[in-house]
Amino acid sequence: MAGIMRRLRSIIQPATISIALEGENGKHRIKRASDGEDEVLLPLIDGREPLRGTITIQTASGQRIDHKGITCEFIGQIELFGEKQQKNNFVSVLNQLEDVGAIQGEQTYRFDFSQIRKQYETYYGTNVRLRYYIIVKIARSVMANIIHEQEIVVRLLEKEPQENKNIRMEVGVKGSLHIEFVYSRSKYHLSDVIIGKITFVECRLKVKYMEIAILKKETTYVEGQSYTDSDNLMKFEVMDGAPVKGEVIPIRMYIKNLDLTPTFPLTDSTFQVKYLLNIVIFDEEDRRYFKQQEITLWRKTLV
Template identity: 45%
Template sequence: MQSALSLLGLGSSCSVLLVLDGAEERKTAVIYSPTSHKRVDELPLFGETETVSGKVVISVREGKSLQHMGIRIEFIGAVEMLYDRESSQEFTSLVRELEDPGILTGTKQYPFAFTQVEKAYDTYNGVNVRLRYFLRVTVERPPYIPNIVKEYDMAVAHFQEEPQVNNTIRMEVGIEDSLHIEFEYKKSKLHLSDVVLGKVYFLQVRIKIKRMELEIKRRESAGTGVHAVNETDTLAKFEIMDGSPVRGESIPVRMFLSAYPSLTPTYKNINNKFSVKYFLNLVLVDEDDRRYFKQHEIFLWRAATNGN
């Protein structure tokens, strides 16, 4: 994969092309909008200690020259607080100097490598916070002339082994003398291509149920103290029953998580900046459109074996 970036300097023009080693064979990660959940980007994917290397190609228009005070490339990992830019923070910052001050003419290539660079967290694109990794190429210009700067994003994913303990979820829900149900989910920890399996058992039904749904909700918590913000969003809604059940009826639950690609792993206190939790929300709707629900937290993880 390569990125051709056109950059204009004052008094001259140049183009910057950044080419990653092994770009054609590298896997990619799709980035989704945190609000519409639609695909917005596709980035080259890296592991947590994988080397990031390639070359920067800078070309100056024929017959032109570009005076500069040095050329450098940086590897940066940053948490961006979208609602409070002053709280954003770079947690990784490495620099490679590509050339000393001079004058550029024609085309020149600059190889670079950030060897086994640590990438401590996953890429995350949220409503109020974003965690990104990127390469920043800077052609520093003389005083009073803006620098030429361009950024090139990449994605990072951590893979995990299956948790040793994975308890079932069992709960009872009662509404006075009107409704009494038991529900069970086989697992409380699921990988991103897993299947939510379970059942709902109706012990007592004295209200007219129109339908029953299972929702997946994501709660993003960003910041701390008075600056903390929370955002809850419904990522998935799956109907598991249509029509009124009778006493003693058992309804199976089978929901494929792979149908919802905008799901991410659960994140806990990432760089002391944000957390992401997921919940299964069982919803019953009666004939008067009143909603009855019971919510339970689940843990999502990215499996090392299947790459999801």
């Protein structure tokens, strides 16, 4: 019986394939949900570092596998979800590990994709994801191909912006409300603190309370149409109660623990991600007065 089970396993899974990145033991790992919704740990790399490693193939019970070739491919892909799903490979580099032949037992191969530019950062969004992965394929004539995929998280570090002007905004209702908002900068790294102040220059309106929120706007582009998904990441109540003329309220918002990414400008003509500061004022009749200001987020550290 045990022999029969071993033979069955060798038919169902004739070989196991593993991919090890160079220096993997010293790399961070990022927890992500897989397509099956189970969480997996994915290796994290700096987009500037070389991508090299080894591939190990172990045939089941020393079984011999005839093949039409063994390949290793590095792919960068943008995938759109929703009604009009589509996938687009912006990077695809194929290495031939073996020509037609056979393998038996354990075989190890080296791969090197160091010369490939990783121009975008990995992104997991609501309607789009940008990912990188290595796929190993053992091509066979009669039986199904044997395929193994390893996803890799790529992050791109940036230098401190040379120009980082402050933000000034005004909200006003003629004759009854004039508020000035000042933020110390317009660009923030992902562990930063947003510092600013609110000044009530004129306030005859009966203000009930005021909120500042950080909004994320993800826009995807499909067949000439755009689709935007907005997410309120953080809501900060600035004040509760009526302010007086000349009152100044300091603002200090810590963004380190929010689920943030860098700002994505239009990426491969497929999607973009923006972040905005959204100010909302509620009066006693529950009318809303709001103002939005875009900010730029950038990555300072790998984790």
